[in-house]
Amino acid sequence: MRASYAFADAWHLDAAPEAVRDVLVDLERYPEWWPQVRAVASLGxxxxxxxxxxxxxxxxxxxxxxxxxxxxxxxxxxxxxLRGTVRFRLARRTSGRCCVSSRRSACPGCSGPGPRWSVRC
Structure with missing residues (x-):
């Protein structure tokens, strides 16, 4: 049986949900604000x-x-x-701030479809 992991976080940001969405969907710029992301290459x-x-x-x-x-x-x-999903729920608060709820679930995995060069087992 494989181990699986689930994580949940919440952040309150001084920005509109639309602005937060624009940052979260721009994967190529992740290294600018997320120090653990070392490199990104667009595949489409x-x-x-x-x-x-x-x-x-x-x-x-x-x-x-x-x-x-x-x-x-x-x-x-x-x-x-890792194989799994990440979901961000963005909600506008009455204060004008954005509440971001994050849920991530994953399991270690080298099986299944995907570019062979992206997997190191």
Whole structure:
């Protein structure tokens, strides 16, 4: 049986949901604001190869594919060293701030479809 992981976060940002969505769907600019994202290469209008490295000594090769880019829910399918989904729910608060709820579920996986060069087992 494979291990699986689920994570949930929430952020409150001084920005409109539309502006937050524009940043979240622009994968090629992730390294500018997300330090763990080391490299991004576009594979098409809705797909990108992403290299991540955190404080753990692991580098993850991932292929992200946009499933939904429409507010209020953004969804991405993840393949490569991890397989799963990421969902962002964006809500406008009465204060004008944006609340971003994030849910990520993944399992380690090198099986299934995906570019062979994006997977290191």
């Amino acid at each position: 209008p809705d797909e990108a190869w992403v290299v991540c490295r955190s404080t753990l000594p692991y580098t993850l090769d991932l292929v992200l594919r946009a499933v939904s880019r429409e507010l209020p829910v953004l969804e991405v399918a993840v393949a490569g060293d």
